[in-house]
Amino acid sequence: MPTAAIDPPGITWLRVSPKYVTVRLVEWALGNLVMVTVLSLPLVFVRLGWWRWPPLWLAIGLPAFMLLLALWRLVLIPRQVRAIGYAEREDDLLIRGGIFFQRVMVVPYGRMQYVDISAGPVERGLGLCTLKLHTASAGTNAGIPGLPTEEGARLREQLSARGEARLAGL
Amino acid sequence: MSAGGLASGKPDGEWLRVHPATPFVRGWVALAAIGYFFGRDSFERMLQGQPLIDDRFAGRAPWLLGAGALMLVLAVLSFILSWYFTRYQVAEGYVRVNTGFLFKQQRQARLDRVQAIDIVQPLLARIFGLAELKFEVADAGESAVRLAYLRIGDARQLRATILARASGVRLDPAQPEAAAPEAPEQQVLQVPPSRLFGSLLLSEQTVFIVLGAAASVVLSALTENRAFFLYLIPAALGFVAAYWSAFNKGYNFTAAISPDGIRLRYGLLDTQAQTLPPGRIQALKVAQPPLWRLFGWYRMQVNAAGYGAGANNGEGGSRTTLLPVGKMDDVLNMMALVLPDPGTADPLGVFQQGVNGLDSDGGFVTTPRRAWLLAPLGWRRNAFAATDTALLMRSGRWWRQLVVVPHQRTQSIALQQGPLARRFGLADLVLHTTAGPVAPRVIQADIREAQALFDAQAARARAARRRQTSEQWLAQVAPASTPLVERPGSETEPAETRPTTQAPQQEGQQRG
Numbered sequence: 001m002p003t004a005a006i007d008p009p010g011i012t013w014l015r016v017s018p019k020y021v022t023v024r025l026v027e028w029a030l031g032n033l034v035m036v037t038v039l040s041l042p043l044v045f046v047r048l049g050w051w052r053w054p055p056l057w058l059a060i061g062l063p064a065f066m067l068l069l070a071l072w073r074l075v076l077i078p079r080q081v082r083a084i085g086y087a088e089r090e091d092d093l094l095i096r097g098g099i100f101f102q103r104v105m106v107v108p109y110g111r112m113q114y115v116d117i118s119a120g121p122v123e124r125g126l127g128l129c130t131l132k133l134h135t136a137s138a139g140t141n142a143g144i145p146g147l148p149t150e151e152g153a154r155l156r157e158q159l160s161a162r163g164e165a166r167l168a169g170l
Numbered sequence: 171m172s173a174g175g176l177a178s179g180k181p182d183g184e185w186l187r188v189h190p191a192t193p194f195v196r197g198w199v200a201l202a203a204i205g206y207f208f209g210r211d212s213f214e215r216m217l218q219g220q221p222l223i224d225d226r227f228a229g230r231a232p233w234l235l236g237a238g239a240l241m242l243v244l245a246v247l248s249f250i251l252s253w254y255f256t257r258y259q260v261a262e263g264y265v266r267v268n269t270g271f272l273f274k275q276q277r278q279a280r281l282d283r284v285q286a287i288d289i290v291q292p293l294l295a296r297i298f299g300l301a302e303l304k305f306e307v308a309d310a311g312e313s314a315v316r317l318a319y320l321r322i323g324d325a326r327q328l329r330a331t332i333l334a335r336a337s338g339v340r341l342d343p344a345q346p347e348a349a350a351p352e353a354p355e356q357q358v359l360q361v362p363p364s365r366l367f368g369s370l371l372l373s374e375q376t377v378f379i380v381l382g383a384a385a386s387v388v389l390s391a392l393t394e395n396r397a398f399f400l401y402l403i404p405a406a407l408g409f410v411a412a413y414w415s416a417f418n419k420g421y422n423f424t425a426a427i428s429p430d431g432i433r434l435r436y437g438l439l440d441t442q443a444q445t446l447p448p449g450r451i452q453a454l455k456v457a458q459p460p461l462w463r464l465f466g467w468y469r470m471q472v473n474a475a476g477y478g479a480g481a482n483n484g485e486g487g488s489r490t491t492l493l494p495v496g497k498m499d500d501v502l503n504m505m506a507l508v509l510p511d512p513g514t515a516d517p518l519g520v521f522q523q524g525v526n527g528l529d530s531d532g533g534f535v536t537t538p539r540r541a542w543l544l545a546p547l548g549w550r551r552n553a554f555a556a557t558d559t560a561l562l563m564r565s566g567r568w569w570r571q572l573v574v575v576p577h578q579r580t581q582s583i584a585l586q587q588g589p590l591a592r593r594f595g596l597a598d599l600v601l602h603t604t605a606g607p608v609a610p611r612v613i614q615a616d617i618r619e620a621q622a623l624f625d626a627q628a629a630r631a632r633a634a635r636r637r638q639t640s641e642q643w644l645a646q647v648a649p650a651s652t653p654l655v656e657r658p659g660s661e662t663e664p665a666e667t668r669p670t671t672q673a674p675q676q677e678g679q680q681r682g
Contacts, residue, residue: 009621103586137605139602139603140602
């Protein structure tokens with residue numbers, strides 16, 4: 001499994017809920033359907049004879065290409081969701097994600113300024129939520145999506161408690 | 171009524187007002203605009219020797235003048251009100267500023283969270299001997315607490331008081347009202363105007379201008395179109411403005427050290443005096459554009475909390491500059507101020523290697539040779555080295571750059587790898603710091619090295635945070651400061667290192 005490439009050794013990752021795949025699928029469908037539809041409009045217009053400019057091959061080729069890309073992303077979604085993981089260590093939280101562009105991030109509890117939880121309509125319907133950590137750095141883009149609501153609440157409480165115990169200034 | 175309550179020994183915690191001339195110094199542009207708009211006509215007539223008011227418009231002009239006068243009076247009235255309702259107080263570890271007459275605003279900042287403190291003197295304020303006091307708490311730039319304007323002496327006094335409280339110096343308990351003495355300071359370096367001028371001439375900007383000018387000349391010659399020169403006029407004006415602002419900001423740059431922190435002073439017309447308390451610098455960058463290598467010049471920039479995201483535009487740009495242009499000795503001196511404990515036996519060698527070196531001298535770990543294809547020039551230069559107190563990251567063969575992040579300032583760390591890097595067994599390590607011009611990143615390190623660094627760095631940051639217990643910097647055990655390069659005279663030591671009790675509850679940062 002190539003997803004293990006840059007993980008620090010000896011970490012047991014907690015994975016996010018498999019139901020998060022559904023959330024990603026809905027996002028994917030909304031985003032890509034709109035895009036492919038818009039890109040297909042020239043094809044329709046050309047076929048109807050309203051437009052002369054885009055040659056037929058371009059009018060077909062562009063949406064087809066985007067459709068292929070979208071399908072590829074669709075295939076990747078379950079693996080991407082499986083690649084998201086987090087691990088609570090003694091003094092810091094590890095978060096990982098990505099298959100092709102992998103990222104492992106460590107956020108010390110003492111550095112957390114605040115934690116917030118959000119849930120969109122689809123997430124709420126599935127009983128999921130997204131947890132975000134904020135430090136003094138805007139570069140800390142530490143979010144864990146697709147957590148079951150209870151797990152999110154538990155993690156938030158846990159993180160807040162640990163953060164308070166270890167709070168360092170800046 | 172005077173602003174100098176602290177200086178004149180009034181009791182602590184009293185609400186004070188800023189200098190009465192403040193609104194006029196601040197709003198003179200508005201006054202001038204109103205005056206110009208309504209008085210222009212009469213003024214022009216006066217110049218032409220005609221009667222003040224045109225006979226034909228005798229019916230209307232008085233109204234116009236009257237409206238102008240009314241607006242002027244209203245403006246002055248609002249100035250006076252805004253002055254009347256602006257009060258400040260320094261008490262109980264907080265500084266509070268109340269402003270506003272219709273829309274009231276109360277701003278308070280915890281003194282032990284003060285990240286930096288500036289005395290700013292725009293030209294007009296300078297003429298009247300006034301100054302603005304501006305201090306930053308840790309936030310993304312919006313939260314600067316400003317006190318404008320005070321008499322320059324009072325501003326200095328207030329700065330000394332705030333810094334004394336923030337550092338945890340306990341004043342004489344018998345005389346709690348006594349003003350804190352200003353910390354003694356010692357000048358470390360000065361940038362001569364000639365060097366500043368030279369550095370601007372040889373800056374990256376100049377290279378781009380020369381290239382752009384050459385391109386447009388070639389283009390206009392090829393197309394036989396003179397219009398290109400027209401496009402150059404606004405560009406040239408912009409460049410002149412940029413050079414002027416850089417010169418104006420960097421003129422007479424001096425750095426000094428005091429127990430309160432690093433003092434930076436600069437400015438030709440508008441002067442500014444910055445104080446960066448010790449340990450408030452989150453990350454530091456030493457950079458050298460290619461042409462500066464001729465003279466061995468370097469530039470130093472810092473990320474400090476509170477200087478914020480505005481770091482790339484005018485004001486912030488100069489505030490994040492620790493050294494606009496300097497030689498190697500200046501760089502090492504500043505480095506010694508920022509990082510008093512370099513955490514290595516041979517700081518001189520390590521830093522020099524970091525700034526100028528290649529390959530693995532000085533304990534640097536470079537990009538492995540197998541990855542030379544990804545960075546044919548830079549692979550021998552892209553490297554990192556960790557001392558006991560800081561992580562050093564160097565990069566750039568032509569645009570040389572060294573980034574230093576103290577371990578206790580590390581916020582969070584990310585290890586990243588894209589598909590190409592995976593091919594070569596490489597990874598990037600990104601350290602997140604507060605917003606600013608420095609973006610610390612270890613580029614293309616060997617994957618094993620990067621992983622080891624990731625773990626080690628998390629551990630080091632943890633240990634460094636444990637050591638650093640208090641926000642009041644005098645309360646911490648001051649590390650033995652060993653100057654890297656001999657400085658004239660002796661080093662000023664913190665006057666007192668009395669342990670103080672830390673506030674039991676550590677609140678989050680204060681927002682205004």
